[in-house]
Amino acid sequence: MMEEILEQVQRGSLSVAEAKEKLATYENLGFAKVDHHRKNRQGFPEVIYGEGKTDVQILSIIKAIRSKGNDVLVTRISKDKADYILQEYPEFIYNETAQILFWKEQKNSKDSFQGYIAIVCAGTSDLRVAEEAAVTAQALGSEVRRFYDVGVAGIHRLLDNIEEIQQATVSVVVAGMEGALPSVVGGLVSHPIIAVPTSVGYGANFNGLSALLTMLNSCASGISVVNIDNGFGAAYNAVLIDNLAKKGAEKG
Amino acid sequence: MMEEILEQVQRGSLSVAEAKEKLATYENLGFAKVDHHRKNRQGFPEVIYGEGKTDVQILSIIKAIRSKGNDVLVTRISKDKADYILQEYPEFIYNETAQILFWKEQKNSKDSFQGYIAIVCAGTSDLRVAEEAAVTAQALGSEVRRFYDVGVAGIHRLLDNIEEIQQATVSVVVAGMEGALPSVVGGLVSHPIIAVPTSVGYGANFNGLSALLTMLNSCASGISVVNIDNGFGAAYNAVLIDNLAKKGAEKG
Amino acid sequence: MMEEILEQVQRGSLSVAEAKEKLATYENLGFAKVDHHRKNRQGFPEVIYGEGKTDVQILSIIKAIRSKGNDVLVTRISKDKADYILQEYPEFIYNETAQILFWKEQKNSKDSFQGYIAIVCAGTSDLRVAEEAAVTAQALGSEVRRFYDVGVAGIHRLLDNIEEIQQATVSVVVAGMEGALPSVVGGLVSHPIIAVPTSVGYGANFNGLSALLTMLNSCASGISVVNIDNGFGAAYNAVLIDNLAKKGAEKG
Amino acid sequence: MMEEILEQVQRGSLSVAEAKEKLATYENLGFAKVDHHRKNRQGFPEVIYGEGKTDVQILSIIKAIRSKGNDVLVTRISKDKADYILQEYPEFIYNETAQILFWKEQKNSKDSFQGYIAIVCAGTSDLRVAEEAAVTAQALGSEVRRFYDVGVAGIHRLLDNIEEIQQATVSVVVAGMEGALPSVVGGLVSHPIIAVPTSVGYGANFNGLSALLTMLNSCASGISVVNIDNGFGAAYNAVLIDNLAKKGAEKG
Amino acid sequence: MMEEILEQVQRGSLSVAEAKEKLATYENLGFAKVDHHRKNRQGFPEVIYGEGKTDVQILSIIKAIRSKGNDVLVTRISKDKADYILQEYPEFIYNETAQILFWKEQKNSKDSFQGYIAIVCAGTSDLRVAEEAAVTAQALGSEVRRFYDVGVAGIHRLLDNIEEIQQATVSVVVAGMEGALPSVVGGLVSHPIIAVPTSVGYGANFNGLSALLTMLNSCASGISVVNIDNGFGAAYNAVLIDNLAKKGAEKG
Amino acid sequence: MMEEILEQVQRGSLSVAEAKEKLATYENLGFAKVDHHRKNRQGFPEVIYGEGKTDVQILSIIKAIRSKGNDVLVTRISKDKADYILQEYPEFIYNETAQILFWKEQKNSKDSFQGYIAIVCAGTSDLRVAEEAAVTAQALGSEVRRFYDVGVAGIHRLLDNIEEIQQATVSVVVAGMEGALPSVVGGLVSHPIIAVPTSVGYGANFNGLSALLTMLNSCASGISVVNIDNGFGAAYNAVLIDNLAKKGAEKG
């Protein structure tokens, strides 16, 4: 591309000023490529972290996003703030457990890909984080199946569901307290696992530190970990992986 | 008892000096009872913590114990030191993995009690601690069954053995790294579990802190925890519990 | 049992569909046994952790439990929520200090067993946790004796009660601040001790970490530890142990 | 499958004893499937963690693996021990920096898949961990490209290589000290990143804790983390992901 | 000076009492010099830490300062308290984001010095701390340029501004979460960097500990660190450095 | 004093130069007084911290001290180094357990004071620290009585000695592992207690942190704490207190 510009200058079909501007763009091409890559990801809606932003601030960001015709994903947004947005955009979907508000253009995609992400969750008290992961993954375009309340203290509940979990492309495994679930799942499946420690617990739980250390030290292979309570981050990772499988399948 | 002594004084059948001595004994009776209780425990050999003691020091303590005819249990004793002791007491038994040296008088007890302690162990690298627990429990007079290398990353190995574990009186569950095994066992058995975190691992394991926190935060009921690598302490607890069941049974 | 089913199929006395259903049950027998074990435990009421559940949610769980005729135990439930439940079930018992609501079918058991659990408590500020343990143990069917405000800074208060503590089957020892009480009790009794650190204290207490570490490092034998403030867990352990002694005694 | 067996019994074409054995197998099928999944993974060599095992122990495990015709991967094995193995198996490959010994059957696979894993490394002192990841990934069958010494303090070195990193299927990013590299890479690529903190550093580095926390708190999306110095675990994750992309591509 | 006083005493031109008082002053001269140095610094307004002081208390301190004709700088002061002060001193300037209230005498300084402090900030959520630094530096008399929202996850935003940052005398770099920004800036500039970790984040961020450790472990040279959220302290340091450059330039 | 000098100058009996020199001394009098106070303390030997110093270095410091006729106290000095010193100063006393070398001038003091410092020690493994305290206190001139191996797990051993401990002026209480001894002693005596945590223990002891936190959180009044293993510091404090009592008594 640089060569082309220079030849146009040589031929006189491009002024120095015009060439300079184009090359300035080119000059940033490394980063433009980055953006281009980002474009490819999208289909991904732009993500707004709702915590610490006012409803007015969130609304104005959403307007800017929608003006470009893009999808919207707001995480960690309370019902109050979501209601405020929904007055303007009643077509948006709000999931109160997940604390997520999103909107996604419907596409007539005949998606032949059969893959799905398994969202596996130890206890009912980890639901908020599990749902943040599940709804995020759906908003980012992946199929999701939920396997909730299958914690290690009642291992048969997990085993009753293990075949369906095994057939997922990737699992997001959410657990608080002792955080042992990813290790057990990791010994039963052959796909990648994104483990999410939650801050659920008390005493020597230290706001999720216990579960975090458990997951980092897992003796099962194929497990990587995200920050405490970071359901969004886990889903984001899972969707990247799910898309790799999808892309391969689509090429076929 | 005090009353009796005083009446003897009143009757003149006991001098003041004699009464004084007896009462002095009585005065310490609270603690004498303690010792009496300790006696009941025994059959328990006296326990020597070998780390940081020289072979000469250990030998002299053993001689004192043996001179009273008591059993001997030395924990955390290296092979070198044990060999030194074995020259004098070739009848002693040394278990190198457990780092335990002990001697126990054979009794013709027709013990009708069927109970046993299950020593359950996550990985081969936790063997030293598991064996410290197992040999301690045996030296203290309990029946022991070992279930080793049944960590959560291969849950079927545990499930293959679960019925025999379920029939134990009490389990000692030893695990390093993420320390999830007690939680899983706790969901499958109905007897008390003594959990032992080990310092096996690396990185964010922090010398056993990870496993310790996991066990303290277990979502399964019926689990209590001892210090990192404290196989001896876990076995001691387990034997106390096993003896309670045994005593009941013997009374029957 | 599997053999029997197959023979019935062979004989034609059982259809394939009927056999399949029975075997499906059988197939899960490993875990069914678990449940069976759990049944044996019961007599134990089912336990509901009240924190983070609404009164409506708790009520609906209770109804489900009562519909099966089972006993009820709700821990960490505030007076407000308990009052809501008591309107429907005025026969339930609420202990505000313990934050426990429970109901237990009266049985005409002529329980010849003399054992009891000692609940030993360092200071008045540890009362909530001690009562959680005491009431839990009672709700789970054990006899309980309370020894409160016998902290180590006034050792004679403990010694005044030590004989009665010594005769318990098992002790639950609750202490905050420096958490030294279990070590002292551990040197005076010969039965198992479940130690409960509490988050009572300030400054370098770090929400109970100080007491937790103290108890894990105890130089007395026969002590195991549960999570900070986990009075319920300690009682659950103690009852398991008490039942072992009881069972033996009953056999007799 | 169960139905089929029962019908055979009904028809008399299967004896009760034969049916019992088959059902016994079936009963464990959940776990058999697990193993089947594991088989699919393989091609993966079985992995031996060399630390804490003697050369004799390692050799005997290798012999067992080779007797089944399987590939071999030994991690954390010192040169001394590797030399001992190489006397018996001179065809094995030892990488001293990575501390890995492995052997892999050559296959005439015409692998049309173009994907590769990028191993990105902050500093020369993180080489051991980066090489553990790189050699593991190769031993597990993935293509690998190395981008070493591209730490954030000289950001242009990273930018000079960013396009080739962007085209990888997945990146393993290794960094010690402040551990900032994954965040920067995460902002420049659109594929999943497995971040590996290393224990390289001094002072307030606290044996890798600093880098670990940095990576868990990364503000870039698409990053998940493994334990400190766990190059093997990161590579294992990366290969699972790489295989998902490969599998899709192969199907095409 | 001491000599002079003594000679006056010798000559009789100074009484013993007068000499004693003068020498007492002299005796404290070391500290008087300290104060003198402090005077030199000023131009620096006196600084009031507003947190934990009532509006009435702050007002009375301000009055004392103003009565000496000095400038005023109040940090960590809420809008409510500031409004109270502004009623009395409407000429004061309040910056709500920075939580700073200040007043500075206008001087007709023809300041030929071209230097400025770059305030560089990773994310919008770090704004409060960045503004505390920026407004402090301005109130203390330095030129400031702001470079906000240039976090490492979008490195091109930083690179777009890097030349202007490079020409600053000194940079204050503010970052929360993983705190990687100072390392990247440190690799791109040749002047001193004062790094400020913020408590922005969640989970394993531990109230800013993560960012603090990152900055202390930075592999880039020329970085020193202040306490978490201490925007004021960073600015104070930066102004001291900026003044050194200014002083040199002014001498010229 | 200043007045006097000035009057001498006024009178001409002191030259300006002479006065200047005297006043220069006077000018530093605040600090001179400090030294004067230090003198009063002494009789205290000067203290050399032996760790990290060579035998040659220690010898040369000792020579300087002895040249002024002062007493000598070297702490944390190994036997090897002590032997080197003893060749030159055979009259010095070396205590190997305490790792202390000292020399003290004999005085014919008819010390009517009856007070003593109680050195109380939990376990035999804390001996090194207890002896460091005991020998330091003796070297600094106090009477010392040792009460060793009276840990809380065998409370009667402590109670057997409690009266003699109660009559001390001040107690130094040394304990590792759970560090509970000072709390128990604190409840039984009415004089000040200096508590010394030791690094003896393993697992969750964290090199003495456990004992340190226990002591800081003690529910008994009258306890203050020094650094882990700091037997010297505890003794120094105790001697200061003992001297206050002695001084009062001597005045009488």
Next chain:
Amino acid sequence: MMEEILEQVQRGSLSVAEAKEKLATYENLGFAKVDHHRKNRQGFPEVIYGEGKTDVQILSIIKAIRSKGNDVLVTRISKDKADYILQEYPEFIYNETAQILFWKEQKNSKDSFQGYIAIVCAGTSDLRVAEEAAVTAQALGSEVRRFYDVGVAGIHRLLDNIEEIQQATVSVVVAGMEGALPSVVGGLVSHPIIAVPTSVGYGANFNGLSALLTMLNSCASGISVVNIDNGFGAAYNAVLIDNLAKKGAEKG
């Protein structure tokens, strides 16, 4: 005494029942002595820790204490609760800064003792803790002098007061943030120092941990430390020491 009782029994001047009761008392003499010691301390009022107690509870405890004619000291009591008590006992003194309520019988003691406790305080924000110490010491009967706002960042303020501090019997030194003040004071005085870290600060202060570690690691001798914010405990220690000096002086 035991002998005497026995002789009376022998002589018949004491019945067995009477002797038994007397001996029961004697039997507890070890602890009675403890109480006796406690009596000696008193003059010390009994201390009530107000935090977590209701005004009604505090009042009832006070009534019990007053009914025995004893002095009263309530720490950590809010103004609301204090006002409630003051309605009943208007003669009590409440210090709001110190959060202390106390009452002390006036005695016509002609106390010839000149000693006092120096309460030294780094910053105005440490006032609450310093006043807790000061008022406690006064309520316990010691003379107190306050030296406030003499933190190390303005060392001349400390030096201006150092002589008066040097003449105290013992110092309580209170400091938050970096907690350096006790080290500096420790280098300037020759009496014991009780150091109190406070939780004042932010960021890497970690609720007083920073100041606590500073004080424990002080390179000055003669310093011991109490828990974070424990002004009461420091004063209690200081008064014990002050009384030792006083007692000596009184004997004289």
Next chain:
Amino acid sequence: MMEEILEQVQRGSLSVAEAKEKLATYENLGFAKVDHHRKNRQGFPEVIYGEGKTDVQILSIIKAIRSKGNDVLVTRISKDKADYILQEYPEFIYNETAQILFWKEQKNSKDSFQGYIAIVCAGTSDLRVAEEAAVTAQALGSEVRRFYDVGVAGIHRLLDNIEEIQQATVSVVVAGMEGALPSVVGGLVSHPIIAVPTSVGYGANFNGLSALLTMLNSCASGISVVNIDNGFGAAYNAVLIDNLAKKGAEKG
């Protein structure tokens, strides 16, 4: 510059290929500028971190540097390795305490600048780190004055030197144990202070954490902190600041 190239292309005085190459260079100009800035710094020798490198590796790096005529600075290099280098380069200077080897071209600079860096050090055991700072600063071209053994426990030693410290451009203050020295110095000088915590100490010092926290929490303004033991980093910062003052002065 880009414009110029384009005009040459337009004029035909530069071929497209030549222009492309030149622009490629230009394209990286942002980073080229960075390097240019780095050049300006230099005069700074290139820095080699010697720890973990062999003598052979260090020598080969040095040869590369010397071949470009540049100065050399090797930190953390042991005497053994330094001796190896000195055989080849006998003109190099090795400072064993500082563990630094360097070489610097002599310049006939008539440096009129009077500024110097004060290296202030609390105790003799911090010497290694202080010397690392001092020698680094000298090797980087700054004047240095050393003020050693002026710790806060003997504040008069510091005050005796304070005037000379006050006149420095910038101070590097090194302290271990409680790390209080920078706070005291910070209250006495008006220039920037770079504080260096050292790992000197024991017990609750936690390898320098204590001193690090102290310095971060300093109540004195004008202090920033580098990593534990990072004398090099502190000096590097100080030289950057010193050069700013120098540059100003030179311009004059």
